[in-house]
Amino acid sequence: MLYYIGAISLILIGMYAVLTKKNLLKIVVGLSIVDSGVNLLFISVGYVKDATAPIFSMPSLTADKMVDPVPQALVLTAIVIGLATTAVALGLVIRLYDHHKTLNINKIRQLKW
Amino acid sequence: MISVPVILSVMFLGGVLAWLANRFVPKGASWTAAIIAAFAGYLVFALPSCGGEYTLALGSITLVWKSTNYSALFAMLVAVLGFLGILYSMDFMAGKKNLGYYYMNFLFALGAMLGIVYSQDLVSLFFFWEVMTWSSFMLVIYSGEEKSHKAGIKYFAYSAIGAYLILSAIVILYAQSNSFLLSENVKMFSGMSLGTQIMVISFLALGFGVKSAMMPLHVWAPEAYKESPSGFTAVFSGALSKMGIFGLGLVVFKFAANTEFFVYVRETLAWLGGLTAMLATFYAVIQSDAKKLLAYSSIGQLGYIIVGLALGTPLGIMAALFLTIMHGAFKAMLFMSAGAVYMRTGTTSLDDVSGLITKMPLTFLTALFGIISVAGIPPLGGFISKWMLYQALLETNHYFLIIVIFIASTAAFLYLYRFIFSLFLGQREKEFEHVKEVPWSMLVPMMLLTLFVLVAGVFPGLVLDPIGKAMGYLGNFKASWEPQVVFSAWGEKINMQVIAGTIGTIFILGALFIGFKNRKATRVVSTKDIHTAGEIPTENENLTYAVNFNQPFERAIAPILKWSVDKLFNLLGENLESTFEYLRYVYTGNGQTYAMYVILMVVILILFSGSIFGIHL
């Protein structure tokens, strides 16, 4: 239960950073935090009490004593996707800094209305 | 076998052909267009007035075209005016750029008008209605000048509002009757709920009212008429605006006639028409541009037609339809003569041009017959329609309306006289000494129309015959007007031919007499030959007599003019646009704000999920 609350807090903290921080890099960090929060939340959804990792490395392991493998598989994908987004975001930040010589999001408002 | 699609495809393919011709042959476009228009005109007349039915299934929608007596009347008007307009354009437009574009849109507009009148289902009616709108819009903006574009956008905006009103009426009808067929809808209309009926009728009336320039929806008309090339203006005013009348006729007699509130519809329309006639005439009086003057006059005349239609008595309808035809003819004449003046002098301003009578006698003659007809002086066609209108008003006890119409008709003399006086009479400025009469291809249409107005005035039966048939389509009305009946109130029987003969003789004799008498007395003076309180005017002061011609009248109606619908609409438009301007500030350009909107949306949806989705979170 606490896992849920912790993960959700992470998501909210990340969102707070995205919503209020002026620095583009901090916003990107915020996005990453949101991602991590979501991933943790997902993993904890798949958690089963007293169970092991879903790998049949020893004959003694049985299927009913394993955690749900699906969230893990999905989170693996989600992590990579989060990474990709972050990479592109950082690339854009580099470009923006090049053009505007600032990382303040309030000063990067050429396009409006 | 001639059927409607043949005519339509001749027009539309002809339009494309004209465009192509312009690319390969110089002057090709005009000749192609003239031939196409003539051929299509022939087909329209050859088409049996009740038949030529054609059904086309487009997916779930079935289109039906058919010629009825009612549509035949309008189709003939369109075909004749269209052909004459193109004939007129051949020399009028010579040497201009993008002639292919001009003739293509001209033919498209004509085709669309024919499509409208032949449509037996609402979808194709609307389809052609929109094609007509955009092709005429293309012609309004033809000159490519800033002013014409303003006029064009205004025209299109009002037309769009009108068209969408029509469209909504159509879909409301369809929702009730599950059919787009006119006949089906008419049949089922009386069974629909009162709300639907009111909505449909008011939407349709407003939509068609826009095209027929009914007050207060007329504001697009003056500028659009002024800016379009004169060859098309003749068709625009003479035939295109009549499509609104065509639609109103359907609304009043096919739809409204089956409802309980028929009488209110009629009264409202009659009053709107009456007011249109009066106010437009007032506006016409104060114009100083020939085409704008004619435009307002056109609006006023359409007001008469609406009054006639709205009266709903056989005589009223007959007056309206007769005036429809007549107005098509004489307004085309007037616009053509104004165009002729424009072609030779480069302006249509009443303040600048004067004294062209000797230089352009035939144009003057056309204009003269035109204004006589507008004014409703016998023996020309206009007289008969006016007479019928008054009689119909009397019969139905609309005494106030008579007064309104009477004021309008009287005031009309002011602008009509100004029109002919300013352009053709008075002293000629030096710069117009070398003006020549326009080429034959422009004179022929004008002369033909003049002849028609004369003939129709003398032998109204020629025109009354198709009108009578058309009335049969609108309801069980019979056209039974004879001059004798009218005059029988005085116990006498006079027919038009006699009146015509008498008046014609007196007119000619009078003209000859005055001409001979004043032969020596006329002294030609320059417009500058004038002294105002001892001061000698400077060269660039405009002292043509026509300047401020109707100023006293203008002063008299000043209170009315202050309240201008146009200004009101403009104000509304501006306010709306500035509202839009503020609204778009929602898009602040700050990414974080957008993110905030997202979260805000989530919060709103969560908090109100009970009332929005019925799920309490």
Added chain:
Amino acid sequence: MEFSPVLYIAIPLFAAFLIPLLGKVSKTLVKLTPGIVFLYLSYGSILLFPKAMEKPIVQVVAGFKPPFGISLYYGATAAFLITMVTIVGFVIWLYSYKFIIREPIEKYYMLFMMLITGSTGILLTGDMFNMFVFLEITSIAAYSLTAFLRDKDGAEAAFKYLLIGSFSSTFYLLSVMIIYSYTGTLNFADIAGKIDLIPPMAKGFVLVLVLVGMGIEAEMFPLNGWAPDAYSQAPSPVGAVFGGIVVKAGLYAMIRIVFLFFKTPEVMQFLIFMGILTLLIAEMAAMRQHQIKRMLAFSSIGQMGLVIIALGIGTMGSTSAALFQMFNHALIKSLLFFAAGYLVFHSGSKQIEDLEGLGYDKPVTSFFFAVGALAIIGLPPFSGFWSKLLILVSVAKAGDIAILLLILTGSVIEAIYYLRAVVKLYTRKEVPDNVRRTPISGLVAMGILAAIILYVGLYPGVIEKWLAPAANNLLNAADYIKAGLF
């Protein structure tokens, strides 16, 4: 080998991986690859079209039966939209061929192909998480392409897009998570059958997440701040892809989920409401734009609003009308973006003011813009007319005259601002002699679109007869479940 729906994804992926190698051989080869791919896919989609219209094709990937493996659901709706996507994709490629002259060209074509493939994947997939993956493929390609010109504004627009897009994917992933944790499955059909396992509160939360997350992709009103920037700053062909294809995919995703899981009258009402809001505000904002591509962007949002309204009404007629409108909008908006791209290129300015006189200087391009403008307003004889008519008819049949009038208000505004732009084009003004011409490939691309628009406008039956099965497929959840789980 018979054409299999999975090739819609596999072939472009294969080609995308191949492009860097082809780039070592010749640039022309790189440029031709996407064209060949899309041509082949359109050919395949047309082959497959009648079959899919009859009966949904459910293609299993990796040989495991749904819900255990991922399955592709190629039903009538998907077939209709994907055929449209591949054909429009091909035309956009044709346009790009000469339009994109900036390096790195091979990267452009890779991203471009993946952008379209991602959208195709969204339309095709029958698995909720798989949809997320395709959503991300689309998004990341879209972010990169928005900034492709590497100018100041492009990067800014792309960053905003990324910011909002991340919210979209986060919300969607959260909804997938909640759904998975209660139903234990990710297959749409399977979830739809087990949706009642989710307690009402969680279900409501999922609904909110999906509506907001996918609403961002579908450009619903308060969520569409990114759209005008991204549309206007991306290269014109990419703008066309956004307006013509990507949004459609996002909207399809939202509607598919809503129709499968949450089809209640309240939700439909909400969709209608949001549609109206989107339509009106976008049209109003579009009216006051000074940049032509920004105006097109707002108009695009407005059109989406119209489609959302029609989908929200949720009758057979309205849904088919909405699909028809999607089809028309894809074609017409692409045409407009194409023409606008070259007009901006010729005038050297994005402002509408500066387009004066181009109508005479560049008659053909301007003509296509005018055709597009008339078509999107819904004037006959162009295809836009029929879809608008069908939407209005369905609205009237649903009995809501107020909605009808609001839609028409939007249309009037739309008509005015489009004509303003067209009229600007045809204002006479001496334009400095411009030797640059619109290349043939661009003109051919525009010509194809204009021809289709006119053809469908004159014979709407060609498209209309396919609308009923497509709409039925979208509306009928029970059939979907049955076919999806075979």
Added chain:
Amino acid sequence: MRKAIAILLLAIVGYYFINVFIHMPFGEKREGVGKYYLENTVKETGAANVVTAIVVSYRGFDTLGEVTVLFLAATGLGAILFGKRGEKRRLQGASVIVKTTSMMLYPMVVLLGAYVFVHGHLTPGGGFQGGAIIATGVLLMFMSYRHFNVSHNALTWIESLAGLTFATVGLIGLALGTTFLQNFLPLGTPNDLVSAGIIPIIYIAVGFKVGAELTGVLDNMLKTIR
């Protein structure tokens, strides 16, 4: 102001968020596809690692997409930062200790990465993890050596060939008359290195691809710092 609004809004969202999750069963076994996978993976795919089996086999299509996402990110980054190549880096060279240690660690890190993705179907880890580890090794070298360069040509080749391998393996399944990405090799004995059909092939390809792509991303970003 913005902060206050943000806190307020997020508080509301958070409250309902937690409210939803608090009712969600925690740590309990679930019915559904997860259970099916646990029970049938070894039989159906021959892989000991169920997560890997799901990632590569059951949900292989996702993984193909995932690889594409990463590929797109690398491509996109290349497009966004294009034209900045060759600008001079201003990274400080590291100290001798760091340099030497990095030099010694680098091969081991790469080896570890390779181990992780080769054994993806047996032990925790797989292509993505292995690739990421390799990229970390490269990063280490980037950090410590000023002039450490990777060959772009090689990266492109590795990326493309790995991607093509993945796609081709998928298409072979289709060509053999089965479905896309379907296994066409013998499953072998579970827990053997050579087992689980196409899973190791795909994961090795993914490992190479991810390693190359992440390296490319890092390279792109480093090179553009002025």
